Amino acid sequence: MTAEKTRPFAVACMVAAAAVLIDQFSKAIALTALADGRRVPIIGDAFGLQLAFNPGAVLGTGSGMTWVLTLIGVAAVAGLFVLAARARTVGWAGGVGLFLGGAVGNLIDRFMSPPGFAIGHVTDFLAYGRLFIGNLADVFLAAGAIAVAVMLMLRQRAHSGTKVAPATPPTFGVPPEDKQ
Numbered sequence: 001m002t003a004e005k006t007r008p009f010a011v012a013c014m015v016a017a018a019a020v021l022i023d024q025f026s027k028a029i030a031l032t033a034l035a036d037g038r039r040v041p042i043i044g045d046a047f048g049l050q051l052a053f054n055p056g057a058v059l060g061t062g063s064g065m066t067w068v069l070t071l072i073g074v075a076a077v078a079g080l081f082v083l084a085a086r087a088r089t090v091g092w093a094g095g096v097g098l099f100l101g102g103a104v105g106n107l108i109d110r111f112m113s114p115p116g117f118a119i120g121h122v123t124d125f126l127a128y129g130r131l132f133i134g135n136l137a138d139v140f141l142a143a144g145a146i147a148v149a150v151m152l153m154l155r156q157r158a159h160s161g162t163k164v165a166p167a168t169p170p171t172f173g174v175p176p177e178d179k180q
Helices: 003-033 066-086 090-112 136-159
Strands: 040-043 047-054 122-128 132-134
Touching (some): 003 122, 047 132, 090 136
Antiparallel strands (some): 040 047, 047 122
């Protein structure tokens, strides 16, 4: 791996490692602090803290197929690792690193949490109103998606040949055709 490729890959790995550490640390705190099952309001009913265990994916989908979600998670982590190794810029690496960290954070729960190996439930504690309860890994996944989407839009704009016209100096009320 050349020095050009090493830096973005290192950034992706550092971002992913930080995301995993933050996610797992926050889940450990939630398991202790919210074990009594109460909901702690932060912003009224709109946002709070409440411990929950999700056997499924987003919004509990696939809750009867936790082992399949684990396999999908392993495949996603492998694919994201390959994308991290292929990242050419720090921006791409950061976005992929957020994705990778979020995926690994939830995958750790799948492997290590009850009810058992590869069928564990994901620890959630960020209650978004009465809509759903998530965790910081989910936040990192969403942030990674946004970062990658922005990078894709910027790349598309650069490859489409769209050029931004240079700024013209202010005319101060004089029509441009009259200026010399």
